[in-house]
Amino acid sequence: MASSAKLNSISISVSDSDSDESAGRKGARFRRKRRDRRWRGKDELFRRALRRAMRWWPLLLFIPAISLLFFEASWLSVKPKVEVSSTPRLVRAEAGGNLNRVNPMTRVVNGVRVACLPIIPPEKIQHLEFPQSSEHDFNVKKVVYKSDPDLSESRGNTTMLPAYFGGTRFNLFTGNQTFYEREESFKVNETAVVHCGFYSEKGGFKLSDDDKKYMQDCQAVVSTCSFGGGDDLYQPIGMTKASLEKACYVAFWDEITLAAQKAEGSIIGDDHMIGKWRIVVVEDLPFSDQRLNGKIPKMLSHRLFPRARYSIWVDSKSQFRRDPLGVLEALLWRTNSVLAISEHGARSSIYDEGKAVVKKNKATPEEVELQLNQYRLDGMPDQKRFKGKKALAEASIIVREHTPSMNLLMCLWFNEVVRFTSRDQLSFPYVLHRLDVPGINMFPVCARKDLVNSMGHKRKVKPLVRSTT
Template identity: 60%
Template sequence: MPSSTIRSISITVSDDDAAAGAPSTAPRRARAARRKAARGLGQRAVRLVARWWPVLLLLPAVALLLFEASRLRGASPDGPPPHVSSSSLGRLDPTTRLVHGVREPCLKFLSPRSIEDLVFPGGTKLDSVVKRIIYKSDDNDYDTYHSEANSTYLLQHAEATRFNLFTGFQTLPEREESFKVNETVNVHCGFYSDNGGFKISDIDMRYMRSCKVVVSTCAFGGGDDLYQPIGMVNSSIGKVCYVAFWDEVTLSTQESEGKVVDGNGMIGRWHIIVVRSLPFVDQRLNGKIPKMLTHRLFPEARYSIWVDSKYQFRRDPIGVLEALLWRTNSTFAISEHGARSNIYDEGKAIVQKHKATPEEVEVQLTQYRKDGMPDEKRLHGLKALSEASVIVRELAPVTNHFMCAWFNEVVRFTSRDQLSFPYVLWRLNMPGINMFTVCTRRDLVNSLGHTRKVKPLLTQTNSESSAM
């Protein structure tokens, strides 16, 4: 091609192509800005670390503490929390706790073979002052309570308190006298009058007089289901009476659910005793009679174990006597309270949980303050508060005196027995008390919780009247 032709060809170049072909300073400026920003962030981070380094060091430690706390809550030193579902029924595995990092059983129990070889001790080795108890009744109290001059006072007194013909009408001077520890004590202790109620058939009375060791419970007003005891060795079965006190409402409720008393008065291991003419409208007070007055109901028995109806007893009774009484040379064993230690704190808790009215609690605690009851967490070397759902005791004059005084306090004031226990403990200073741990109590029983709401006696009476 001629050179003139080549020189005449024109090539068009756009502005964009020119810009692309020319070197630009914009990317360099952007990179410089990013480097500067990064240096600024780094410097700020260094300053923050320099300022807050103690906090940064503490954060891992706090996280570790929280983790350990949550882990320990799941494995309490006193063993697992009490079970409240039907899955607890029939459990025999021992309850354990951590001791110096090692998990040990809460209750050191003898082997079945050793329990079979146990021989009942001849009697308590404790030298107690109280040797004999005289129970007040309308027979030996006739002059005091049946004179014409006193009849008006009695009627007024009965209306103002829960004392009745079952309890007798304990005056404040008599109350004070009942706390004196003498060789012979004369006290109110229920069963004051033949017209006082809590009627038991002659057949059942004969059976009760045959018992030497008794495990007892009760359910009035429908109440809880009956859980069969487990964990006993064969040799103990013939030595121990298992007795459940019911009223007719509970009997009817249980029969409607297929739990029928057989011809021998039994349901499984339990001998069912149906009580008629309960003396209190408050079913909680009716329940205190078999709970606290075992010695009045079983006059020939030497030992008793009380178990609240929400529990299944799961240990051999003779083994329990050995572990909690004989081994420790005690006559009375009861669980420590798991939540509180002070009687006045307990009073506040009772009101907050609506277990009693503020007025009832205040009357009781005011009397205790007036009597000089100390505001202490420990009394005579023992934790002041107890949890009385399991009570193991020798039926000796000293423990019978204690239970009579305790029962009278429960009738006079609130029915919350843990509120009056510290007072009676303080006043009587009874020797031979073994207050075992909450962990031990959990080992003795499976907790099933309360099954149904108890029907008050007043409702029963009204329904019976309307049916007539």
């Protein structure tokens, strides 16, 4: 009891510091309460604003939409009209949406907007003359094409398969180039002997005598082709009178395209012309693969036009829209070049391009692997630049002089697309790397877009059906 009483009588003293600490804690609690009230007030204001926004949200969306609509209407009202050429329009107006667009393409260089393709004025083009050859110091002075016009299947040549026969794409048109002959063809000698199509008279790609005579008189040519009926014919625009007098425009068709174009209302005149184009109908095409047939006029123009000094190739999905003499001056003569071809717009390496070809189902993985493995064995590097330019080209437009070096390069390129895949972007850098010919002008993508109006393919290409008997 005594002890209990003593415990109950113990007094606990509180120091000043303890009192101050306790008071401080109370003050702190009091201050926190006051701060919470302010935040609650702000939250309440936010909730009120949100409730009002939810109530009037249709109006808040409607006002910007109306403003945007008025802006678009005012922009359309002042948009300049597209200049339309007086050239006859022989295709439907809705085809591609940009037919006859002639305004020049521009790009920004060092903060200044310049023309993608600086072509001299028409009055200067009128007085242009073909210059002397731009051939650089290159050992090849003459190209001899391997051929056997008397070739017969009865001769027992088991290495030579008839045209359209399965198992290989070499045939009576191409000749049967061996790997040894392929390697020898890349060796630069004063006289080059090479397979270059038209190996046998029985090889196909038959032309009429009238067409042959017309083509022999062309000194400069703009050519295109459509085999299998996949594309319409687009009239060239932007040319001067001088170019119409000095350049031929030749479109190669097969019977399938002829029928398809007749159905579209494009009828060949008695003079073999449709508008500016001379229509050359080819019979007995050498390959079942229409893409491969299209490589003949694309790469072998020097064989089809034996007296031509210059040629411009344009894919059939495009409308050529520049003066050909002005293009030759801008891309060849001004730059002292013998070949002008566009840089690829998406990729820079053939090995990256191989992956894209497989991904887009433009060739089988086995075909691409076989080709690229051979190029690796031949020492082709995985380079993205070649002499300061992209190593990969886009070959829808080819501008060239028919010199011995260019004729050889085109023959080698054609043999590669016959041996491997038809994707010529894969083989061009390889041929260029191995031959190392000077005078190549790889022009930028925007210049390619200035040269043509891209219309796209119109129909699915119909393949050839050939009998193997």
